[in-house]
Amino acid sequence: MPLYLDRHDLDGATAEDVALAHVRDLEVQDRYGARYLSYWFDYDRQSAFCLVDAPSTDAAAAVHREAHGLVANHILEVEPRQVEAFLGALPQARPAEPYVETAFRAIMFTDLEGSTAMTQRLGDVPAMRLLHRHDDIVRAALRLCSGREVKHTGDGIMASFASAVRAVEGALTIQRRVAEHSQQRPEQAIAVRIGLSAGEPVTEGQDLFGSAVQLAARLCAQAEPGTVLVTRAVHDLGIGRRLSFSGPRQLVLRGFDEPVDAYEAHWAAEE
Numbered sequence: 001m002p003l004y005l006d007r008h009d010l011d012g013a014t015a016e017d018v019a020l021a022h023v024r025d026l027e028v029q030d031r032y033g034a035r036y037l038s039y040w041f042d043y044d045r046q047s048a049f050c051l052v053d054a055p056s057t058d059a060a061a062a063v064h065r066e067a068h069g070l071v072a073n074h075i076l077e078v079e080p081r082q083v084e085a086f087l088g089a090l091p092q093a094r095p096a097e098p099y100v101e102t103a104f105r106a107i108m109f110t111d112l113e114g115s116t117a118m119t120q121r122l123g124d125v126p127a128m129r130l131l132h133r134h135d136d137i138v139r140a141a142l143r144l145c146s147g148r149e150v151k152h153t154g155d156g157i158m159a160s161f162a163s164a165v166r167a168v169e170g171a172l173t174i175q176r177r178v179a180e181h182s183q184q185r186p187e188q189a190i191a192v193r194i195g196l197s198a199g200e201p202v203t204e205g206q207d208l209f210g211s212a213v214q215l216a217a218r219l220c221a222q223a224e225p226g227t228v229l230v231t232r233a234v235h236d237l238g239i240g241r242r243l244s245f246s247g248p249r250q251l252v253l254r255g256f257d258e259p260v261d262a263y264e265a266h267w268a269a270e271e
Helices: 015-032 057-067 080-087 116-123 124-144 163-183 211-222 231-237
Strands: 003-009 035-042 047-053 074-080 105-112 148-152 157-161 192-199 203-204 207-209 228-230 243-253 259-268
Touching: 003 057, 015 047, 015 057, 015 231, 035 057, 057 231, 080 203, 105 124, 105 163, 105 211, 124 148, 124 157, 124 163, 124 203, 148 207, 148 211, 157 163, 157 211, 163 192, 163 228, 163 231, 163 243, 163 259, 192 211, 192 231, 207 211, 211 228, 211 243, 211 259, 228 231, 231 243
Parallel strands: 192 228
Antiparallel strands: 003 047, 003 074, 035 047, 105 157, 105 192, 148 157, 203 207, 228 259, 243 259
């Protein structure tokens, strides 16, 4: 089939917006015999580009029209060898993460359940050892899933990821490791809450601020011990991966005017 490259001139779009649009393309592309292989987003110029294998320009446009309504401003046929000379081997169709160096981040907060009561029950030194165990588990997951520790919050850690999918994988890895620790050492059992959001937080020094950060913190506070709560944006970016979600359920969160759709993340069941 012909290979096409299209261009979208956008106004006010974010990396998250473009990533979600690409995910929706993948959901409907089979109806038109198309394969959306990859995309790029130029934040400064507010332009997005899609690489698609499709029967025709009409089929490629129909996918965009049904998926999200963002029909390309320009589309042209390209030679595979030209694309491969520039990009290397053509990518396979898959739910993508934002291909752009922008402020887009997935934000994670962890919270060690009952840390104050733990200190009163065990004493300062044993409770601090368990906090250190939490920290070790979280930091190991961050290394594994390409996350960055932003700061320690006293009884938890705030971290950021360039990929929402990797953030969910990191959060679930943390919960799995915490469960293993508690099973192996029941006398030192701990439980952790985790909240995840995605957006474009404000950067100041090494810290992050803004509504995406506040939302992740609020979801963490609402999560049950041992669970991971995520926003709709994180849920949508996880479509098609080895993840599953229950929900949504609407939560009224302090500082947010409208109820927020929250999903609980799980590893997908093995087939």
